[in-house]
Amino acid sequence: MNHIGGNIDDFGIDTISLAGPLEAKLQAARDAGFSQVMLNARDVVGHADGLDAAVRAVRASGLRVTGFQVLRDFEGLSGHLHDYKIDVAKAMLEMCSALGAKVLLVCSSTSTHASTDPDAMARDLRKLAMLALPLNVKVAYEGLSWGRTINEFPQAWDLVCRADMPNLGIGLDSFHAFAAKTPVEDLDLLDPDKIYLVQLADFMWQEIRSVEERITTARHFRVFPGEGVHSTEVAEWVRRLHALGYRGDYSFEVFNDDYQQMPLPTVAARARKSALWLGEEVLQRSVPIPNAMTLRRG
Template sequence: MLSIAANLFHSTLEDKFAALAQAGFLNIDLTHSDFGADKRDIEHIAELAKRNGIEISSASSLREFGGNTNHIHEYDMDLARNYLKTLAQLNCRLLVVMPPTIRSKNIDTNQILADLRALANLAIPYRIKIALKALPWSPYIGSYQAAASLCRDVNSPNFGLVIDTFHFLSESEAIDVLEEIPTSDIFLVQCSDFNSSMTYSLEDQIETYHHKRLIPGDGYYESSIVTLIEHLHQQGYRGHYSILANNAIYKTQQTDELISRINSFQEACQAFL
């Protein structure tokens, strides 16, 4: 299955959903920027999805989560509960969670594990899966090895990992790393291209992650992304892939232009999706 993150398109949610449905893409991913504070916003998204026959495949909305030993801990858990209720309203079955990115004396690694376990347990009644996304600039979960170790420790069938091609390639990870992760633990593969000149430093990597990710084929790494997808397929992965791109160049481009380029990438790896 291939889905597309809604924040790629710079139009109203109505236009995004309608254009994707017309193009035959019936799976969409949401980020924190797609959620309003008003309950009516959630009801509106749910109505749009139903009207257009679109499934909301994942939500990357829970950031800087886990490990706090002070008053922020209860805030984190309340936020998690609210997101789970929201996803249930949207019939979305995958919540992406990202770790703390700033080292603090108030964050404890054992508490991170406890909070992730609690999150997985909270999600079970809603039939929602939790996908942990490692961030290279996180002092706590900065590598796939660290994320995979936490996944084993959480030890819950609804808790798994996100593989991000941008992180994988910008960190020059050996593809053998994937062989250490059971495909049953991989819940989502996010596909992004980029220009290699943008990731010489950690600061560049963070900037690219937040603002300069490209549709596969618009940067230098489409063939490497296809190779990674092929490797996962050979390992037995048959799960969810997502296009995640947020470069400012897309603000001036029409939705049909962007969908055409996504179609080109889909054709390049059709045998493995």
């Protein structure tokens, strides 16, 4: 598919944003003009014909794999819990390698069983990065806005720096930053070469009044960039990251129950409009139109 302008290739869609079997999701992404896709582990291991068939489908799609998600509640555990999570991590890293994914996304722990000691958490991230090195996989550590200890990206960045591994970097998610009201200026603290993934999403209300509402919104009511009430903030995020020197991938991670009940081509087309808005207007420094209706209509 020919793209007006260029820059759409900087953006991809997460399979979690789409309904249906893996092959249908890959086809919808490709038909909408995307060249890359972020893979959710459930879409891969849940394939009706098994993991090998899922790998073949991804390879045959021609889509580049942005990354693979998500390893949860990994850092800060001890004893049998630590050993269990190491086994989970090894399995996910092996799938990363099989799928051609160069990035494994890891979310900050929410477990009350995990240590809050930064040295212990950094030690675990260092071990994970060492496991990933032989497979040529990078580890992107993301701060969940309801994480027990690490719940904003500046904290995640501090832990990444403390762990100090060449293949360990940070993953950013605009939803968590907006929900936690993390200042956009804090992006300037980051080394662009250590930003391994940027996930973008918006939502439909200005204020999130509780942790419970934050989790519910994150898991059920996200929308594509430009469809919610934070279009100006999304645009500023992308502009600031570009000015910082970030030239990596952006992925649309949109958990939305309504989109799960809509035809795949319709949802993928909405994602394409977001990519065109960001790639052709925002990154080319045109003035974006917050909540542009062109993103909501054909």
